[in-house]
Amino acid sequence: DADVTQTPRNRITKTGKRIMLECSQTKGHDRMYWYRQDPGLGLRLIYYSFDVKDINKGEISDGYSVSRQAQAKFSLSLESAIPNQTALYFCATSDLSASGYNTQYFGPGTRLTVL
Amino acid sequence: QKEVEQNSGPLSVPEGAIASLNCTYSDRGSQSFFWYRQYSGKSPELIMSIYSNGDKEDGRFTAQLNKASQYVSLLIRDSQPSDSATYLCAVTAAGGTSYGKLTFGQGTILTVHP
Numbered sequence: 001d002a003d004v005t006q007t008p009r010n011r012i013t014k015t016g017k018r019i020m021l022e023c024s025q026t027k028g029h030d031r032m033y034w035y036r037q038d039p040g041l042g043l044r045l046i047y048y049s050f051d052v053k054d055i056n057k058g059e060i061s062d063g064y065s066v067s068r069q070a071q072a073k074f075s076l077s078l079e080s081a082i083p084n085q086t087a088l089y090f091c092a093t094s095d096l097s098a099s100g101y102n103t104q105y106f107g108p109g110t111r112l113t114v115l
Numbered sequence: 116q117k118e119v120e121q122n123s124g125p126l127s128v129p130e131g132a133i134a135s136l137n138c139t140y141s142d143r144g145s146q147s148f149f150w151y152r153q154y155s156g157k158s159p160e161l162i163m164s165i166y167s168n169g170d171k172e173d174g175r176f177t178a179q180l181n182k183a184s185q186y187v188s189l190l191i192r193d194s195q196p197s198d199s200a201t202y203l204c205a206v207t208a209a210g211g212t213s214y215g216k217l218t219f220g221q222g223t224i225l226t227v228h229p
Contacts, residue, residue: 040222042222043217048216
């Protein structure tokens, strides 16, 4: 089984709808992240969480919210979806290694289309 | 100026050649550096990490870091068609409240042709 799973893998929705993307991990990592990817723009950080009680905004958090339900679960919500939120969304996890460095591992992605 | 910038590409090399991918970063205090490979429609996959100045080799891949020049590169020797992908450079923020965050470059598309 995959260490980092995302559901759904594909979603088509309409403008104004509320959407939730879910991420679960079995790696035992404390840190979880949500990114979006648009062609030619690389990966941009939406929100991140370093533990269950810690939530932080990334560079493009407007229009998004998150919930860290447990160490293993981190959900991303679009309260009222708009077409420019059409993108590929990735969840990632990490844990500080013994050396103090922070390698991130990515889930398979969710392709979201907002019509 | 972008925080992490990669050579724009796309880069095309013949099979068996060396592919050279470059990345510069703006935060002088950055501590750790990563190269991810991403096939079309798939998630990024870590292929190299480097933390100290110099070279780090892993099979056909060599990462090179020069903190004074704020430059990190990835060399792929004996390039294969299966190496055709987008390569993402990522840099960890220096510290404080940003510690642990990765900033990604925009990616370089590599095509290895037979």
